[in-house]
Structure formats: structure tokens, C-alpha cells
Amino acid sequence: MKELSSxxxxxxxxxxVDATLRDGGLVNDFHFEDDFVKSLYMTNIRAGVDxxxxxxxxxxxxxxxxxxxxxxxxxxxxxxxxxxxKNPAIKLAAMADVGRCDYxxxxxxxxxxxLDVIRVATYINTIPAAIDMIEDxxxxxxxxxxxxxxxxxxxxxxxxxxxxxxxxxxxxxxYIVDSFGALFPEQIQRIAHxxxxxxxxxxxxxxxxxxxxxxxxxxxxxxxxxxxxxxVDATYAGMGRGPGNCSMENLLGFLRNPKYNLFPxxxxxxxxxxxxxxSGTMWGYDLQYLMTGILNQHPRTAIEFTKQKxxxxxxxxxxxxxxx
Amino acid sequence: MKELSSxxxxxxxxxxVDATLRDGGLVNDFHFEDDFVKSLYMTNIRAGVDxxxxxxxxxxxxxxxxxxxxxxxxxxxxxxxxxxxKNPAIKLAAMADVGRCDYxxxxxxxxxxxLDVIRVATYINTIPAAIDMIEDxxxxxxxxxxxxxxxxxxxxxxxxxxxxxxxxxxxxxxYIVDSFGALFPEQIQRIAHxxxxxxxxxxxxxxxxxxxxxxxxxxxxxxxxxxxxxxVDATYAGMGRGPGNCSMENLLGFLRNPKYNLFPxxxxxxxxxxxxxxSGTMWGYDLQYLMTGILNQHPRTAIEFTKQKxxxxxxxxxxxxxxx
Numbered sequence: 001m002k003e004l005s006s007x008x009x010x011x012x013x014x015x016x017v018d019a020t021l022r023d024g025g026l027v028n029d030f031h032f033e034d035d036f037v038k039s040l041y042m043t044n045i046r047a048g049v050d051x052x053x054x055x056x057x058x059x060x061x062x063x064x065x066x067x068x069x070x071x072x073x074x075x076x077x078x079x080x081x082x083x084x085x086k087n088p089a090i091k092l093a094a095m096a097d098v099g100r101c102d103y104x105x106x107x108x109x110x111x112x113x114x115l116d117v118i119r120v121a122t123y124i125n126t127i128p129a130a131i132d133m134i135e136d137x138x139x140x141x142x143x144x145x146x147x148x149x150x151x152x153x154x155x156x157x158x159x160x161x162x163x164x165x166x167x168x169x170x171x172x173x174x175y176i177v178d179s180f181g182a183l184f185p186e187q188i189q190r191i192a193h194x195x196x197x198x199x200x201x202x203x204x205x206x207x208x209x210x211x212x213x214x215x216x217x218x219x220x221x222x223x224x225x226x227x228x229x230x231x232v233d234a235t236y237a238g239m240g241r242g243p244g245n246c247s248m249e250n251l252l253g254f255l256r257n258p259k260y261n262l263f264p265x266x267x268x269x270x271x272x273x274x275x276x277x278x279s280g281t282m283w284g285y286d287l288q289y290l291m292t293g294i295l296n297q298h299p300r301t302a303i304e305f306t307k308q309k310x311x312x313x314x315x316x317x318x319x320x321x322x323x324x
Numbered sequence: 325m326k327e328l329s330s331x332x333x334x335x336x337x338x339x340x341v342d343a344t345l346r347d348g349g350l351v352n353d354f355h356f357e358d359d360f361v362k363s364l365y366m367t368n369i370r371a372g373v374d375x376x377x378x379x380x381x382x383x384x385x386x387x388x389x390x391x392x393x394x395x396x397x398x399x400x401x402x403x404x405x406x407x408x409x410k411n412p413a414i415k416l417a418a419m420a421d422v423g424r425c426d427y428x429x430x431x432x433x434x435x436x437x438x439l440d441v442i443r444v445a446t447y448i449n450t451i452p453a454a455i456d457m458i459e460d461x462x463x464x465x466x467x468x469x470x471x472x473x474x475x476x477x478x479x480x481x482x483x484x485x486x487x488x489x490x491x492x493x494x495x496x497x498x499y500i501v502d503s504f505g506a507l508f509p510e511q512i513q514r515i516a517h518x519x520x521x522x523x524x525x526x527x528x529x530x531x532x533x534x535x536x537x538x539x540x541x542x543x544x545x546x547x548x549x550x551x552x553x554x555x556v557d558a559t560y561a562g563m564g565r566g567p568g569n570c571s572m573e574n575l576l577g578f579l580r581n582p583k584y585n586l587f588p589x590x591x592x593x594x595x596x597x598x599x600x601x602x603s604g605t606m607w608g609y610d611l612q613y614l615m616t617g618i619l620n621q622h623p624r625t626a627i628e629f630t631k632q633k634x635x636x637x638x639x640x641x642x643x644x645x646x647x648x
Contacts, residue, residue, distance in 0.1 A: 185546070185547065186550065212539075214542065215541075217539075219509060219539070219540055222509070226510065247539070249611065250538055253614065253618040254538075266611065266641050267638050269637065274637075285609075287590065287593060291590075294586070311594070311598065312594070313593065314590055314591050317590050
């Protein structure tokens, strides 16, 4: 039985991270209205959410600012203009991708920025570049997480090396990221145990970020919580790339810390998320994402299938089966 | 770590039960076309599904046969007409509800029926009536399961008494039924352990039937498999009351026994389930079902909310919060 089997209690170290703008932004190219963002911020505070990820720190050389909404770049002044005076009840985070950001220039000192946390996203084969970014962000005063993407495709031996390297760095939190939504809870347990061998020794926190390809985003998140993971990503109505992420409403329905409050989450979903979906923004579980999840493939083929409004699932399955 | 952590292996005792017609029938009053049923039968055989539940044995006094499709009643001759010659690769089951069937009259000897399994559905407070039905079905030659509904509302002390009584009966399989979709995997584990104390001693099999209120139907099913449960219910595209059940496509994507085959399942979903949904038949995860699941309430209010095509989730949450 897991520690959290006593489901009536709670672990105060758990931190809920709202990733709606960041992972959800991948769905609408970060074109969120200011009112949406401001209301999300106020909702997160009322709901007791601990961190709000407002988007990416993406390179303006690689990504054309005319083609994307401002949350792709998260300029400090844009954040300030929309959020207004910062409420100390919630901290703000932004993600920086290895190889896709100009972190030395674009990430300013924490003292002069509304951001509190830099989340460094990396594949397992670019850990040294990630560590350079971690050190840079740490020097600038931020809390820093490192999100190892596509962990379902990484070999255990490589994960061990990566964890050893990261644990020698000043990073605060190391994330398990199931980018392909390919993992079952038992595999999450196994990976969390592997992570915790290192994280316990070096006093690092663990985090979890899931995708809903197999309808397991929430289940895998609470599995991870039971395995000692303290930082948990969720998004309103599960908004995120492809089948989306662990839903905030599911997660807050599970956590027993009285600081969390489900009611404002439901209000925000009715007032903002459902209209967003009805306006044509597409995310959420569907058969094509299940298929790429089962096959442990990147969801890009399924996203393209969705964009083209294809309905020939059988043919799609034939196509992706033939790819391997 | 669970036994099935070695996810590359499999347990040959596992039986997959297709409950599409039975739980799905609750959504469309059992008005399935003959072609749908026949094709589902052929698909199940190709997919390696072990049992197909074709509907209920409901009382024609209590339920008007003019108002429901034939799978509410499962007359032997109706089954024979649609299925044709029985293929020994798959067994047929029907459900009989305590207090809502004339089992002594309507359930004929197995020798003269196309059915192989009678599934007795009961609440925890009607176990003696269930046992009478179990004994009747057993005498008539059937495999018999007992499905204890709404287990999330039952007290552990009562479950123990019920299990002891059932284990003294000739029942073959005792089911955990999460009717309200209220349970988390850790609670499934706890209940499965409780069941197995009795089932192991008396040599009974355990089964699991889940609902997807909290997006945990599949997760709870594989949790149960890891806990020693061998009979697992699933439905195509998750079709079932309210938010539906564990999806067949999820389950067969998880099981490693080479007898199971996902491809025909996808074919059936594209050819039959998606058109069924597009024709207006409503089931599947939505916020109103999450709310009743979190509150461990019967989904009837959420089903009514759905039928009325209401979208005022906030008001609905207020209503059901006030009920307790």
C-alpha cells in the first residue's frame, strides 16, 4: 500500500503547477486573450494552486513573434501588464527548451522579473546543455526545474547517468515527463523509484508531467504522488498538446489539503475553457492519440490527423503501424 | 511492485468481458440494430474477447417490452436469431438484477439457451436474494458471477459479511463494481485485497467493473488486474451509463496475451461506435460526471443534466453539493 493510501490525509510538500498557458498554448499557438490569462491567475489563487506556468521563453530568432501569441515568449513586461500586481500566494514559472531559447539574454535576473521559476525542458541526450541553462537560471536567482521529456523512450542506464549529472547541478526539481502518454502506472512507479534513488540522496524534489493518450494522465499523476513525487502539473479541462494533460479538476478532486478549492476551477472551466473549446480549439482524448500512446510514438502524426479532421482511424492505425 | 510490473508477460487466467450491449444499452434503451450486434459478436471473436454480455434478463412486468430494445430482455430466441450459430471461441452472458427479473421463469436451462453465464447484480443489502438467484442459475448449469454494485458506498464490515455469504454459495466470480466512479486506484487495491482474503480461501475468481467519472475507469481496471482480479469488463469506445466504462481499446492495448488483437476493435469503433455517437447517443466523460464521482453520488443527477443539454456546470455543482 502506498503512503497516500490514507487518502483522508495529505502531504503538505505537494505543489500543484498550473500548466494551462504553456502546454495549452501548444494547441492555439499561445493566442490567449489578456482577460483569459488574468482570470486564470485569479482563479489559481482562489483554488490554492501553488505555481502558474505562463508560457515559454522561446527564441525570437527561431520563432516569429508575429506568428505566436505573447505567451510563447513571456516578456517580463507582458507578464506584468496582464497579471498586474503580483500576489505572493502563487509563484510564476516559464519554460525554456534546450536549443530553442536565448536564455542568457532573454531570462533576466529574478529580482527584475515577475517570474520565480525557470523550467528547463530537455531530452535525455542534451543534459549538458540543460545543466548550463540550470546554472544560468540559478545564478539569476530562480527556482529551477529540469523536465526530462520523452522518458518512455529513454533507457534506464541513460536515465541513471542523467540523474547523477542533474543531481550534481543546482537544480531544485527533476521532472518525469511522459511526453508520449505511453506509460502505465506501474511504469511510473518504477521510474519514480529510480528517480528517488538519486533525488533522496541529493535532496532534490521530483515532479510529474503526464499526457492523456491512454486516459491515464490523472491516474499516472496520482500514482506518482503515491511514489513520493511532490510537484504535479495539471491544466484546466486538461488543455494541452494532443490528448492533453492531467486535468486540474481531477487533481484538486483528489488532493485533501484544505488549501485547495475545486469550486473556482469549475467556474473557470464553464466561463473560459468550454467557450474556448466551442470556438474550435482542439484538444482532448481521442482514438488517434491512444494509438500513438500504445505504440510509444511522438503524437505528431495524431495531431496532424486531428488537424485534417480525418475520421479514418483504421487507415491511420495502418499508417503508424507501418512506421515502426 | 505489482505482479504485472513485468509488463511484457501476461496471466493466462485473465478474461475480458465485453459489456457494450449491457452497460451501453442503458444509454440507448437497448435499441441496437441487429447488424450492430452481429458485427460486435464477430469483432469480439476476432479480438480474442472471452465473454460477451448481450444485455439484461429484465422482468417484462416491470419493464414494458414496447419501450425497450430486445437486449433488455435477452430472450433466447432473439439471441439465436441475431448471433446465428454460436462460435465456441466466445461465451455469452446476460445480467439479472435482484428484484428486477423473473429469473425462475425467464432464465431457462443452459442446455436449451445460447447463454453461458448469468451475472447477478445486487446491492450489498440484498445478498440473500442474490444468493437465491445464484443457486437457481447454477442449478440450471450456468457459470455465475455476482456483481456487488455501489461498492464505494458499502462499509468494510458489511463487505466482509457479504463476501463470506457469497463464498458459501456456488458463485464462480465475485465482482467489484464502482457504480459511481468514485474510487481511486489505491482504494481499488484495498478492496481487491479484502475480496481476495475470501476469494482465495474459497477458490472464487474476482472481477472488476468500473465507471469513468474521474477518468479512472481504465486505470482502476489495470490496478485491479495487478491485484489479482481476473475478470475485467470493458466496452467499445467506453460506451456505458453516464461517463461510460473502461474502454476495450484501452484494455486490449494493455494486455500482452497474444490472443488479444486491437485492430478489429478499431475497425468496429470507426464503423459502428462513432456513427452511433454522431447519431446523438450520449455517453462519455464530462464535468458533471466528475462532480458526482468526486462526491461519491449516484450519477442520476448528472445523467439528467446531460439529457437536458444543460451547460451550467457551476449551478449543477451547487445543486449536488447542497444535496448531501
